[in-house]
Amino acid sequence: MIPQEIIRKTRNKIPLAKEEIDFLVQGIADGSLADIQAASFTMAVYLNGLTKEETLNLTLAMRDSGEKIKFEKLNGPIVDKHSTGGVGDKVSLMLAPMLASCGAYVPMIAGRGLGHTGGTLDKLDSLSGYKTSVDVETFKKTVEKVGCAIVGQTSKLAPADKKLYAIRDVCATVESIPLITASILSKKLAAGLEYLVMDIKCGNGAFMESTEKASELAKSIVNVANGAGTKTTALLTDMNSVLGLNVGNVLELKEALDYLQGKTKDKRLDDITKALCCEILLNTKLAEDEKNARSMLEKSISKGIAYEYFEKMAASLGADVNILKDYENKLPKARFVKPIYASQNGYVAKIDTRSIGLGVIILGGGRTNPTQSINYTTGFTDFCQIGDYVDNHTPLCFVHAEDEDKLEEVSNLIQKSITITSTKINPISPIIEKIC
Numbered sequence: 001m002i003p004q005e006i007i008r009k010t011r012n013k014i015p016l017a018k019e020e021i022d023f024l025v026q027g028i029a030d031g032s033l034a035d036i037q038a039a040s041f042t043m044a045v046y047l048n049g050l051t052k053e054e055t056l057n058l059t060l061a062m063r064d065s066g067e068k069i070k071f072e073k074l075n076g077p078i079v080d081k082h083s084t085g086g087v088g089d090k091v092s093l094m095l096a097p098m099l100a101s102c103g104a105y106v107p108m109i110a111g112r113g114l115g116h117t118g119g120t121l122d123k124l125d126s127l128s129g130y131k132t133s134v135d136v137e138t139f140k141k142t143v144e145k146v147g148c149a150i151v152g153q154t155s156k157l158a159p160a161d162k163k164l165y166a167i168r169d170v171c172a173t174v175e176s177i178p179l180i181t182a183s184i185l186s187k188k189l190a191a192g193l194e195y196l197v198m199d200i201k202c203g204n205g206a207f208m209e210s211t212e213k214a215s216e217l218a219k220s221i222v223n224v225a226n227g228a229g230t231k232t233t234a235l236l237t238d239m240n241s242v243l244g245l246n247v248g249n250v251l252e253l254k255e256a257l258d259y260l261q262g263k264t265k266d267k268r269l270d271d272i273t274k275a276l277c278c279e280i281l282l283n284t285k286l287a288e289d290e291k292n293a294r295s296m297l298e299k300s301i302s303k304g305i306a307y308e309y310f311e312k313m314a315a316s317l318g319a320d321v322n323i324l325k326d327y328e329n330k331l332p333k334a335r336f337v338k339p340i341y342a343s344q345n346g347y348v349a350k351i352d353t354r355s356i357g358l359g360v361i362i363l364g365g366g367r368t369n370p371t372q373s374i375n376y377t378t379g380f381t382d383f384c385q386i387g388d389y390v391d392n393h394t395p396l397c398f399v400h401a402e403d404e405d406k407l408e409e410v411s412n413l414i415q416k417s418i419t420i421t422s423t424k425i426n427p428i429s430p431i432i433e434k435i436c
Contacts, residue, residue, distance in 0.1 A: 003037045005028065010044040018057045025061035026365060029160040035167060042164065042173040052179040055220065056179065056227045062186035063228075065160035069107065069136060069192045073144050077284040079104045079193055081276050082184055083199040084217070085117035086206055087357040088243040091199065091273050092120045093256035097309035098277055100147030101300040103286050107143045107191045108150045109157065113366050113374075116205070116357030118252065121152050126250035126332065130319040142316045149313060158186040181220045189228055196225055196232040197228055197279040199272070202432065203240035205353025211236065211432060218435040226303070233279050233436040237272050238428060241351045241386050244269040248365045248379015250331050251400060257327050260307040268385070268430040334400035335376040338407050340414045345391040348384045350419035356380070358370035359410050359417075363401050375402050380414075386427040390420065409419070 001023045009016055050058065071078055073359035081095050096106045099364065108133075108291075112119035121132040132152045134142075152339025161183050168174050188196055196219050201207070202214035218234035225232035244287060246255040246265045259265050259273075278293040287293035300306040315321045323330040360366050363378035383397040390396055396418055401407050 001040045003033055005295075007037060007040050007044060010041060010048060010050075015051050016054055016057075021054065021057045022061045025065055025160045026148065028163055029065040029396055031064075037321070038164060038167050039171045040171075042168050042171065042176070042179060045178055046173040046176040049176075052223055052227075054180040055181055056224050059182040059185045059189070059224050060173060060228060062158050062160045062164070062182050063189045065155040065186075066158050066190065067136060067154075068190050068409055069140060069157070070190055071105065071107070071140065071143065074105050076103050076105050077194050079106055079195040079197075079280045080108050080188055080191065080193050080278070081197045081199060082186040082188060084201050084214075086201045086239040086243055087117060087353045088245075088247045088252065089118065089199075089201070090120075090123060090216040090244060090246075090256045091269070092253040093123060093253065093310075094259050094273050094306070094367055095277055096148040096150055097260065097313060098273075098297055098300050098306045099280055100309045100313075101305040102277075102296045102334075104147070104280060104284060105143055106148035107139065107193070108148065108260060109153050109187050110150050111152070116354050116366075117207075118247070118249065118357070118360065118366065120150060120229060122374060122376070123249045123253045124150060126253055127314060128320045128323060130298050130314055130318045134317065138317075141213050142313065146312045146316050147309060149317065151317070153187055157190045161186045177217050177220050177351055180217060181224050184221060185225055185228065188415060189225075193230050193279055195228050195283050197276050198222070198232065198234035199276055200234050200236050202236055203238050203353065204351075205241070205357060206239040214365065215229070215433065215435065218433075222435055233283065233434065235272075235279065235434055236432040237273060238268075238430045238432060239353060241353055241427070242380075242383045243272070245383055246379065246381045247356060247383060248279075248360050248363070248400065249374070251377075251379045251381055254327060254331055257307070257310070257324070259305070260301060266385070268427070271430050332377050336399075336401045336404050336407060338399050338401070338411070339395035340390055340397055340399055340411045341395050342390045342418065342420050343415060344420050346389070346420040346422050348388045348390060348396075348418060348423040348427045349388050349421040349423075351384075351386065352417040355413060355417040356383070359413050362410055362413070363399070363406055364403065378402055384418065387425055389424075
């Protein structure tokens with residue numbers, strides 16, 4: 001097992017044996033493989049790809065590079081959902097307690113903001129006391145006791161992925177479908193999942209802008225996950241506009257809590273959340289058919305059951321539940337709130353969604369380096385959607401800022417990012433395609 005010879009094979013498009021992949025991944029995990037060699041391997045994969053068998057073997061080797069969680073005390077299916085990231089995507093915050101209230105167990109390992117997209121962990125960090133970094137035992141106990149837990153990746157779960165991702169991030173090999181597949185699934189499979197649903201975003205606010213590339217990624221993940229024994233389906237969903245009404249950490253948390261309370265909800269957000277939940281309920285046989293699944297979900301919200309599950313999860317992970325009893329008033333708020341109006345009356349025809357995500361970063365609600373602290377209160381509320389009518393009484397959105405000097409800069413960005421026309425554009429369905 002000579003590292004440079006294995007790298008040479010991938011460079012020359014010669015398939016690797018399982019033992020060779022295991023050797024490379026173990027070397028990445030324990031540090032015996034030099035970072036420059038790991039970087040060379042990722043570049044070879046980026047340029048030449050991997051076969052389906054190689055991608056599966058890479059995923060399993062990364063899964064096996066650390067601790068694997070086993071749940072022995074559960075009397076229901078172990079499930080999860082993963083999104084490739086979007087602007088305003090707070091689906092996980094609602095989906096986990098909703099599925100738990102329907103009889104599933106949801107051990108969800110989430111991530112922080114990446115690039116222009118927000119992170120589930122950053123949203124939960126805006127809830128005082130909530131611990132997103134816990135040990136495996138606390139994670140397991142919360143899932144067993146409550147039914148769901150949303151936390152960050154521990155150092156013991158798929159450590160090869162954590163190191164390999166850092167290398168990919170600085171050597172321009174992030175956008176590799178085999179490497180993305182292995183990165184996502186190694187963590188999910190290490191968490192002991194039996195069922196998984198993927199939300200693959202595509203559009204100008206997603207990392208995969210084209211439907212073709214998004215579909216390719218979805219098929220890769222579904223093939224590998226099913227090959228590893230985890231029943232998986234994927235939905236391609238639209239990210240050509242903000243998902244939901246709010247963008248920004250505490251603002252998205254509030255919208256998620258409103259949703260779980262049965263208050264005003266955005267149709268696209270509702271459609272995607274319920275569609276992903278239905279996939280799990282049908283695949284696990286917790287629901288007989290889609291009508292039954294939707295009835296279960298509606299009941300969990302209307303009777304306040306899903307919200308109770310969120311409260312129990314938050315309390316188990318250290319959150320101040322008094323805040324959740326009156327979150328309208330007790331969640332932190334930005335110092336400055338300003339409406340942003342379009343320069344002309346008309347209908348919203350197009351949104352540069354990526355720029356909206358960058359606007360949150362400008363306001364301090366996202367990172368420009370991994371160690372940067374962020375401001376949880378900043379972002380946008382009541383964001384317009386494609387097809388909405390706007391005028392000098394109906395704003396494009398409201399900007400929430402801590403720094404008054406940033407208001408004008410971000411206001412200009414918002415106005416430039418939204419195209420207004422005199423003719424109404426009908427929005428497309430948020431669910432583009434199902435892959436199984």
